[in-house]
Amino acid sequence: MKSHENPLFCDIALGERIERAETDFIAAGSEAALRRLGGDDGFVIRLAGGVACRTEAGSPLNKVAGLGFAGVPGADELDAVERRFADAGAPVQVELAHLADPEVGAMLTARGYRLVGFENVLGRPLGGVPSEAVPSGIDVRHSDDTDFGQWVDTVVGGFARPDAQGLAPHEEVPRDVLERAVRDLTAAAGMRRYTASVDGAVAGGAGMRITRGIAQLTGAATLPAYRRRGVQSALLATRLAVAAEQGCDLAVVTTQPASQSQQNAQRRGFSLLYTRAILVRP
Incomplete structure (x- = not known):
C-alpha cells in the first residue's frame, strides 16, 4: 500500500487518542525525573485532560501537553499552573494540537502566550x-x-x-x-x-x-x-x-x-x- 493512494485521515477522535498517549508518556517521564531529583520544586499537574510538568531547568519535559480535548481549563486552573512555573523561574510552554478546541488557543493568546514554533505528528x-x-x-x-x-x-x-x-x-x-x-x-x-x-x-x-x-x-x-x-x-x-x-x-x-x-x-x-x-x- 502506498501512502498517497490511501492516506490516513485523522479526525478529532484519533487526534485525542494520540494526544492522550503523549500526555501519559510525558507525565510518566516527568514523575521519574522528580523521583530522581527529590525536593519540591518540580510538579506534575493534571489539567483539563492534559498535563503540566516541570522537572529540572532546561528539560524538554517542561511543558503543558494534551489540552483541548476534555474541555477548556478554567482561568483559576491556569493561574495556579502559571504561578508554579513562575515560582520555578521558568516560562510556560504549551504544545497545542490544531485539532484541539479553538477556545483553548484563544484563551492562551489572550493571556500573553506567543507562538514560537510547530511540530508535526505523522501516523501510519x-x-x-x-x-x-x-x-x-x-x-x-x-x-x-x-x-x-x-x-x-x-x-x-x-x-x-x-x-x-x-x-x-x-x-x-x-x-x-x-x-x-x-x-x-x-x-x-x-x-x-x-x-x-x-x-x-x-x-x-x-x-x-x-x-x-x-x-x-x-x-x-x-x-x-x-x-x-x-x-x-x-x-x-x-x-x-x-x-x-x-x-x-x-x-x-x-x-x-x-x-x-x-x-x-x-x-x-x-x-x-x-x-x-x-x-x-x-
Missing part, C-alpha cells in the same frame, strides 16, 4: 500493511540493560547534532539535561530500545513505546558519520514490524516541519495527521 496504519525489509548491510537488534549506557550515548549523540534540513527546533537542550530526560522517559514509560550497526560499529539508536494499540516511535538518531546510509530506514522497519506483531493498529511519530525525519517517514507510508503549535508565556 499497521493492520494489513506488509512489513518492510531492513536495508542490507545494517543490523538492528533489541537493546537490553547490558548496553543501556551505550544506547543513551548513541541516541543523545545523534540528537545533539541534528540534520540541517527543515525548520530548526525552537530551543536547544543541553546535552547533559537531554541525556537525563532520555533516561527518565526510558525507565518510566516501558520504552523498547533498538540499536543499529553498520559493519559491526554502532551507528544509531531508536525507541518505541506501545500503549493502547499505538506504537509511539519516540525518536531515532543516527551518528553523523553514518547518515544517508539507510540507518533510519532500518530502525523504522524493525519497529513497525514489532508493533504489528504486538497487535498495534497505528504507529505515530513527531518530527520538525520539513525535516529529513518527516521526509523519511512520509516515504514509508506515514501521513501528516496534525500539527502542534508551540506557545510560550515568558
Whole structure:
C-alpha cells in the first residue's frame, strides 16, 4: 500500500487518542525525573485532560501537553499552573494540537502566550500493511540493560547534532539535561530500545513505546558519520514490524516541519495527521 493512494485521515477522535498517549508518556517521564531529583520544586499537574510538568531547568519535559480535548481549563486552573512555573523561574510552554478546541488557543493568546514554533505528528496504519525489509548491510537488534549506557550515548549523540534540513527546533537542550530526560522517559514509560550497526560499529539508536494499540516511535538518531546510509530506514522497519506483531493498529511519530525525519517517514507510508503549535508565556 502506498501512502498517497490511501492516506490516513485523522479526525478529532484519533487526534485525542494520540494526544492522550503523549500526555501519559510525558507525565510518566516527568514523575521519574522528580523521583530522581527529590525536593519540591518540580510538579506534575493534571489539567483539563492534559498535563503540566516541570522537572529540572532546561528539560524538554517542561511543558503543558494534551489540552483541548476534555474541555477548556478554567482561568483559576491556569493561574495556579502559571504561578508554579513562575515560582520555578521558568516560562510556560504549551504544545497545542490544531485539532484541539479553538477556545483553548484563544484563551492562551489572550493571556500573553506567543507562538514560537510547530511540530508535526505523522501516523501510519499497521493492520494489513506488509512489513518492510531492513536495508542490507545494517543490523538492528533489541537493546537490553547490558548496553543501556551505550544506547543513551548513541541516541543523545545523534540528537545533539541534528540534520540541517527543515525548520530548526525552537530551543536547544543541553546535552547533559537531554541525556537525563532520555533516561527518565526510558525507565518510566516501558520504552523498547533498538540499536543499529553498520559493519559491526554502532551507528544509531531508536525507541518505541506501545500503549493502547499505538506504537509511539519516540525518536531515532543516527551518528553523523553514518547518515544517508539507510540507518533510519532500518530502525523504522524493525519497529513497525514489532508493533504489528504486538497487535498495534497505528504507529505515530513527531518530527520538525520539513525535516529529513518527516521526509523519511512520509516515504514509508506515514501521513501528516496534525500539527502542534508551540506557545510560550515568558
